[in-house]
Amino acid sequence: MPSPDHDEVLATVDTFIAAFVSGPGVVDGAVRLRGVLDPGAVIVRAGDAAPTTYSVDTFVEPRVELLQSGALEDFREWVTGARVDLSGDIAQVWCTYAKEWVADGERQQGNGTKSIQLVRTRDRWRITAVVWEDERPGLRVQEPRPSDPQGQPPGQ
Structure with a gap:
């Protein structure tokens, strides 16, 4: 059975990733996004010539503008x-994600990988760093190996 920390992380x-929606939920999504990010968090997009x-x-402002733009x-x-x-007040999440949208009348989809680091504060877990990379030609997303229910890496 997963630990409460595992479930909270x-x-x-999930709150971070679900915040990315278009339409009327954009502003609420941005508020939720800021609520799970540490104010000093660093977000990095990998996969280009330079990160x-x-x-x-x-990170947040241009995404709100894009998702509100239509x-x-x-x-x-x-x-x-x-x-x-998990290790004490530190958590690391490797996750894969999918996304879909309509642009210029055509349905699009994609997927990728995120590495997310979190710390436990007095009242909750907060994200301190995110690195992501979208799948592209030559790079296929690999599902993360599962952790045990207590959140420990395999073989620990």
């Missing part, structure tokens, strides 16, 4: 697999 990650690094503000309709993102590793 996954709920925090792109964001602060909370430089350029992407019915955008949503969700976790497809996850491994949680």
Whole structure:
């Protein structure tokens, strides 16, 4: 049976990923997103010639604008697999995700991998760092190996 910390960490990650929606839920999603991110969190997009690094503000603001712009309709993102590793007040989540949207009248879809680091604060788990990479030609998403129910890495 998963530990309460394991479940809380996954709920925090689900809140982060589910915040990316288009339409009327964008502003509420941004509020939820800021609620799970530590104010000093670092977000990095890998996969280009050089990684792109964001602060909370430089990450959230352009996404709110894009998702409100109408350029992407019915955008949503969700976790497809996850491994949680816990050690005291530190958690690491490797997860895969899928996303879909409509752009220029055509349904699009994609998937990728995220590495998410969290710390336990006095009242909850907060995300301190995220690195993600979308699947692309030459890079296939691999499902994370499962952790045990207590959140320990395999073989520990």
